[in-house]
Amino acid sequence: MATAAAEPKNSRLDLRMTSDQKRQIERAARLNGVTVSQWSLAHLIASAREDILESSQIMLEESVFDEFLQLLQGDPTPRFDEFAEGSTRWER
Known part of the structure; x- marks a missing residue:
């Protein structure tokens, strides 16, 4: 370079x-x-x-970051499952 x-x-x-x-x-x-x-x-x-x-x-305080990580590691929400299956409102 x-x-x-x-x-x-x-x-x-x-x-x-x-x-x-x-x-x-x-x-x-x-x-x-x-x-x-x-x-x-x-x-x-x-x-x-x-x-x-x-x-x-994006800068997060440690406690907020820990909460964010927990959300990422948790089970997907039903809305995500619906999206992943291709049955979103845009495809209806």
Whole structure:
């Protein structure tokens, strides 16, 4: 798999912001010794990955997870048996 540095950068993202917001971003980039683009991209990608991860996982407390496991290990409900036999309301 190619790394991000090896991939051509052929897309742009333009942002509108206040002058104060821009100054803060420029300062943060300077403090980290990187360009505004490098700083912005690193933080946007990190935030995007976190949002994607959060939206694709379900976190349960231990007691709730234990209850969930018990339900999975129990006998199927009659409605599931009906579904598995192919006699659902959609097939009638």
